[in-house]
Every structure is written in C-alpha cells, then in structure tokens.
Amino acid sequence: MRWCFTDNLQVSVAADRETALALLRRLEPEVVTLDLGLPPDPGGSTEGFALLEDILRLAPMTKVIVVTGREEKENAVKAIGMGAADFYQKPVDADILSFVVNRAFRLAELEKENLELASRDNTSVKGIIAASPQMLAVCRTLEKVAPTDITTLINGETGTGKEVLARALHDLSPRAHMPFAAINCAAIPDNLLESELFGYEKGAFTGATQSKKGKIESANGGTLFLDEIGDMPMALQAKLLRFLQERVVDRVGSLKPTPVDVRVVCATHRNVNELIQEGTFREDLYYRISEITLDLPAVRDRDGDALVIAQSLLKSLSKQLDRPGLSFCDDAISAIETYPWPGNVREMINKIKRSVIMADGKRITIDDLQLPLSTDNTDANESQLNLRKVRENAERAAIVQALRTSNFNMAQASRLLGVTRPTLYNLTDKYRINTSVEAAES
Numbered sequence: 117m118r119w120c121f122t123d124n125l126q127v128s129v130a131a132d133r134e135t136a137l138a139l140l141r142r143l144e145p146e147v148v149t150l151d152l153g154l155p156p157d158p159g160g161s162t163e164g165f166a167l168l169e170d171i172l173r174l175a176p177m178t179k180v181i182v183v184t185g186r187e188e189k190e191n192a193v194k195a196i197g198m199g200a201a202d203f204y205q206k207p208v209d210a211d212i213l214s215f216v217v218n219r220a221f222r223l224a225e226l227e228k229e230n231l232e233l234a235s236r237d238n239t240s241v242k243g244i245i246a247a248s249p250q251m252l253a254v255c256r257t258l259e260k261v262a263p264t265d266i267t268t269l270i271n272g273e274t275g276t277g278k279e280v281l282a283r284a285l286h287d288l289s290p291r292a293h294m295p296f297a298a299i300n301c302a303a304i305p306d307n308l309l310e311s312e313l314f315g316y317e318k319g320a321f322t323g324a325t326q327s328k329k330g331k332i333e334s335a336n337g338g339t340l341f342l343d344e345i346g347d348m349p350m351a352l353q354a355k356l357l358r359f360l361q362e363r364v365v366d367r368v369g370s371l372k373p374t375p376v377d378v379r380v381v382c383a384t385h386r387n388v389n390e391l392i393q394e395g396t397f398r399e400d401l402y403y404r405i406s407e408i409t410l411d412l413p414a415v416r417d418r419d420g421d422a423l424v425i426a427q428s429l430l431k432s433l434s435k436q437l438d439r440p441g442l443s444f445c446d447d448a449i450s451a452i453e454t455y456p457w458p459g460n461v462r463e464m465i466n467k468i469k470r471s472v473i474m475a476d477g478k479r480i481t482i483d484d485l486q487l488p489l490s491t492d493n494t495d496a497n498e499s500q501l502n503l504r505k506v507r508e509n510a511e512r513a514a515i516v517q518a519l520r521t522s523n524f525n526m527a528q529a530s531r532l533l534g535v536t537r538p539t540l541y542n543l544t545d546k547y548r549i550n551t552s553v554e555a556a557e558s
C-alpha cells in the first residue's frame with residue numbers, strides 16, 4: 117500500500133494489533149488505514165474492530181479509515197458507527213485511496229484548528245467570571261438568546277448568579293439603553309406584591325394618596341426581572357399570566373389597562389415542575405415564562421471555575437478592603453477546589469471577604485477562609501496514550517498550579533517551578549495556558 121501515497125507522507129506498516137498499537141503510541145499518526153481482517157482472525161473482523169476501539173480510546177482524534185472487502189458493507193457501517201472517519205473498499209485503487217486519505221488529513225487539521233479556537237475561547241459576558249466548559253456553554257446560549265424578546269427562565273441554586281445572567285441578557289439586548297427593573301417575589305409580602313408589580317391609582321386603598329407606577333410599567337421599553345418567580349402567590353400568578361398574554365397592566369384601583377412593552381426574564385432556585393405537581397404554581401404560566409430556559413450549574417459542577425472565581429474575588433476584595441498583595445496558600449487552593457460551595461458564588465464572596473480581613477500575613481490560609489482541609493487525592497489513573505502525553509499533562513498541571521498559587525505572577529511562578537521567566541513564557545505558549553486572571557473576567 118506504501119506506493120499509493122506521495123513522498124510527503126510518512127508511512128508505517130503494522131501487521132497485527134500489538135504492533136499497530138505500539139506504532140500508534142510512538143508515532144501518534146493523524147490518519148490510520150485499518151484492514152479489519154487481522155490475525156488471528158484474518159478472515160473475519162473481530163480483531164480489526166478491537167483495534168479500532170483501542171485506537172479511538174487511546175487517541176480519539178485519530179482519523180481511522182477502515183478498509184473492507186467488497187461484500188462487507190455491514191462492517192463499514194458498523195465501523196463508522198464506532199467512530200471511524202471513513203471507509204474504503206478493496207481492491208486498492210491508488211488514486212481513490214490517496215484521495216480518501218488526504219481528505220482525512222484535512223479533517224484532522226480542521227478539527228485541530230477548531231480545538232485551538234475553542235481552547236482560546238472565554239466568556240466575554242460582563243460580570244460573569246467563568247472558564248469552565250459548562251459556563252462557557254451557558255454564556256454562548258445567553259449570547260444567542262439575548263438579542264431576542266423571548267421570555268426566559270433561569271434555573272439555578274441560590275447564589276449561582278441568576279441575577280447577573282438576567283442583567284447580561286438585558287445588557288446584550290437592543291433594550292440595553294432602556295430600564296432594567298428587578299423584583300424579588302419572595303422578599304415582598306403577598307399583600308404588597310400586587311401593587312409593587314402593577315402599581316396603583318390614587319385612592320385605591322387607604323394610604324394611596326397618589327397614583328404610582330408598578331415595576332412592570334417602570335421597565336417599559338426595557339427588561340423586567342422577576343426573581344424567585346416560584347414564590348409568587350397563586351392569585352397574582354393569574355394576573356401575571358394575563359399581562360404576559362395581553363401585554364397590558366391593570367393598576368390596582370384602575371379600570372383602564374395600560375399597554376407596556378417589556379422583555380420578561382424570570383429566575384428561581386425551586387423545581388417548578390414539583391411546584392406544579394403540588395398545585396402551587398400554574399402550569400400555563402410556567403409554559404409562558406419558559407419559552408427558553410437557562411440552567412445555571414452549581415459552582416461545584418463547573419470544572420475549574422471555583423479557583424478562577426476565587427482568585428478574581430481575592431483581587432477585587434483585597435483592593436476594596438485595602439489589603440494588597442494577598443494570595444492563597446497551597447492548602448487553601450486545594451480546599452477551594454474541593455469544597456462543594458453549597459451557597460455558590462455568594463458564599464465564596466463572604467468567605468473570601470472574611471479571609472481578606474482575617475489574614476495575618478500575605479498568605480490566606482484555610483482557617484482564614486473557614487474551609488475544611490482538602491483530603492482529595494485526585495488523578496484517577498486513566499489509560500494514557502504514551503509517556504510523552506503523561507509528561508505533558510503533568511507539566512501542564514504543574515504550571516497551572518504554580519500560576520494559581522502565585523496569583524498569576526510570572527516571576528513568582530517561574531521561581532516556584534525552578535525555571536527562568538522566558539522558559540515559563542515558552543511553556544505557557546506551548547500549552548496555551550491563559551496567564552492572566554483578567555482574561556477570564558472580561
């Protein structure tokens with residue numbers, strides 16, 4: 117088969133599964149052509165499929181082209197289903213095979229470029245510090261939803277940033293220059309919520325000496341944020357539903373409906389489906405408010421975000437409290453990474469504020485943070501492609517850890533790692549490590 121390919125391709129040939137895997141580990145080929153008929157089952161396909169599975173497990177980016185016999189359409193379909201990039205039927209035709217192989221190289225190249233772009237990607241949503249894939253996905257959805265007028269429901273535990281997200285939806289919308297009015301439905305007594313939301317006319321009740329606009333009207337042209345919508349009393353839910361359907365408000369004590377143009381964003385930490393089952397939330401209202409739902413993950417479910425948010429909060433809070441030059445000690449870093457943060461970002465703000473005030477020296481300890489000592493010993497030993505990958509992963513992890521420990525100070529991090537600053541810059545370029553906390557904040 118060697119002669120099918122042009123001189124600019126390096127071709128290595130393996131006659132069995134073991135040799136093929138050894139070559140895969142040593143050479144990390146971008147493209148593999150795989151004949152399913154391998155010994156000890158040259159007439160069948162079991163060994164070929166086993167090898168396909170091994171290759172895709174060890175090096176999932178490899179483009180595998182399965183070479184099958186003329187009558188083996190089923191095998192070709194099965195291989196593609198397992199993750200092969202393409203298939204090719206024997207007998208070998210040099211032109212067609214080199215075309216298929218070149219196409220696979222192009223695909224590999226495009227995927228690599230894509231991955232690079234994605235790894236550079238970061239949230240650019242104002243007020244949201246995040247670097248985890250989970251939050252970046254939320255931010256991408258938010259950017260798509262923001263310019264529309266669609267009624268959006270944000271679900272998330274307390275302190276996850278639902279209000280921050282609602283403001284971002286407003287700021288990224290054409291309504292950004294108009295008002296953003298927020299009301300917390302759980303914080304206002306039931307008997308006052310109606311007049312707060314819908315406003316009232318003079319004389320509507322004792323003490324109503326003047327008419328007053330409600331929150332809905334004050335958001336006219338902009339965005340109305342209804343926080344803790346799950347806590348809205350049933351009687352008001354009917355009135356809100358009418359507003360959402362007809363886009364007019366009836367002030368308390370008025371017979372004349374007023375048209376209002378607002379985009380509505382709601383949020384809750386409660387499970388609305390359960391509330392519907394219990395009979396405390398109207399199902400028809402739920403469908404109205406959840407044209408799109410955004411599920412905000414808890415901090416513990418965002419890979420790597422806890423420390424990124426903590427470092428950024430430390431920076432802003434130490435500035436605010438006039439305690440410059442503070443950083444977390446190693447134990448504190450591990451504790452931040454492993455603590456489950458039940459109160460999410462709000463709890464983080466409180467704990468870090470306390471630690472900034474309490475720290476005796478320049479290093480913040482777990483006691484300052486009032487966090488338990490981490491007992492985590494991660495690094496589940498996954499099968500890795502080869503020693504170079506193991507080294508690279510370890511090297512990358514050590515650099516990231518040193519940068520975090522030194523609060524992204526390159527000079528300090530290079531001292532911790534025992535390398536020169538230019539070497540550290542080369543390494544962060546090589547592993548495309550973001551060297552500024554600000555990049556995750558912007």
Ligand SMILES: Nc1ncnc2c1ncn2[C@@H]1O[C@H](COP(=O)(O)OP(=O)(O)OP(=O)(O)O)[C@@H](O)[C@H]1O
Binds near residue numbers: 280
């Ligand atoms: N990703 C984030 N980056 C930076 N700050 C954040 C982030 N998420 C939340 N915050 C901050 O955490 C605090 C709590 O956020 P927010 O009030 O939006 O949470 P919430 O989910 O609406 O909480 P609740 O359910 O209790 O109303 C705010 O001070 C907010 O600025």
